Amino acid sequence: MVLVKKFLVFIVVLALLGSAMVTFWAYRPILAEGEQPIEFAIKPGSSVKSSAEQIAAAGVPLNPDLFHLLTRLSGQSARLKAGNYELKPGTSPLALIDQLVRGEFAQESIAIIEGWTFKQMRAAIDAHPRIRHETAGLSDKDLLAKITTDYKFPEGLFFPDTYLFAKNSSDLQIYRQAHALMLKRLEEAWSRRAPGVPYKSPYEALIMASIIEKETGQKSERNMIAAVFVNRLRTGMLLQTDPTVIYGMGDRFQGNIRRKDLETDTPYNTYTRPGLPPTPIALPGAESLAAALNPARSDVLYFVSRGNGTSEFSNNLADHNRAVNKYQR
Structure with missing residues (x-):
């Protein structure tokens, strides 16, 4: 009877030591700080045992049998998600199980x-x-x-x-x-549009925003650039913007735009065709969308680059020509 009691005590102590060791292992980082992250993948339909083996086979210094046991004990064995992952330094086995359950992919x-x-x-x-x-x-x-x-x-x-x-x-x-x-x-920009902007649809505003995106040198000038083109639309003037011509040229554009190019008609040549081009010419950002739908309150019709990234704006052709002579000629 004494021997049986001693054996039972031994088993209990052994179980407690094993539990303590597993607990210690479960919270211990798999990779130390400063080590390189390791990528691994779990295939769809993998069991917990197979998942543990795939992780270890990818080079993760993890005991697959212990990880299998820990996953079972955590009650998460049915929730591991297949996919591509990255094990980062400082991640413990328990944290890794949580990562796999959440599907926090690489x-x-x-x-x-x-x-x-x-x-x-x-x-x-x-x-x-x-x-x-x-x-x-x-x-x-x-x-x-x-x-x-x-x-x-x-x-x-x-x-x-x-x-x-x-x-x-x-x-x-x-x-x-x-x-x-x-x-x-x-949709957000359209819902906040200024009254009276000359667009029949959000898509037309998108076209204008793409022109503004390509024409803007200084971000702070977006609304003034928008005012120029909106005012031209309202008065029936040609937009006469080089980026649309360049877009219409496609692969023929070699870095320089010539008078011949401005006179060659394409659906995107705003020197030869009135109104907006048929589609956008680029991917506009949020600020250009906002500017297209909320242009500056100004009568400006012209602008010319000053050569330093900013523009000179004019309300009439005479002032514009003087600005061109000053900054371009």
């Missing part, structure tokens, strides 16, 4: 720049090594059809911003996110 990012064309946006996305390229080989028209059927041309329909995504995410996810954000920002 984050990548891509910056879409204000004023880029859709062509430049596609090139940046196509070149990103951590994106799954499902749209490679699609025409712009076919790509747009996978995102929306409300528009026929993709230019201007994607908001320039920095987008976060899980490694190996589909490029369509980024396009859809950027398109949804542009529609949201455009």
Whole structure:
């Protein structure tokens, strides 16, 4: 009987020591501060045991049997999410389980720049090594059809911003996110538009915002640039803005715009055609959207670069010609 009691005490002590060791291990960082993060992936449909083995096989210094046991004891074994992850220094096994339950995938990012064309946006996305390229080989028209059927041309329909995504995410996810954000920002700007702005639809405001984006040297001048073009629309003047001509030239533009280019008619030549061009010419940011819909209260009709990034604005042609002579000739 004494031997049985001693054996039972031994078993209890052993269990307590084991529990203490597991507890200590569960809260101990897997990687020390200063060590390099380790990327790993869990395949869809993986069991807890298989998930633990995949993590260890990726180079994470983790005992897969202990991790399997800890996950079972935590009651989270049915909630682990498949995907691509990154183990950062300081993360404990318990914190890793929480990361897998929450689906906190390894984050990548891509910056879409204000004023880029859709062509430049596609090139940046196509070149990103951590994106799954499902749209490679699609025409712009076919790509747009996978995102929306409300528009026929993709230019201007994607908001320039920095987008976060899980490694190996589909490029369509980024396009859809950027398109949804542009529609949201455009709707917000449209709801706050000044009375009497000369647009028949939010899309026309988007076209104007893209012109303002390409014409603006100083951010503080956006509203004055907007006033010039809005006033020209109201009075029936030609917009006569070089960025639209350049856009219409496409690959023919080699860095210089000549008089011949200004006189060659295209749907985007605002020197030969009245009103707005048929589509945006770039991806405008929030400030250009706001300026297009809330131009400065001014009678200005002309502007010319001073050569230092700022512009000289004029209400009439005589003053404008004097400014051109002063700053350009």
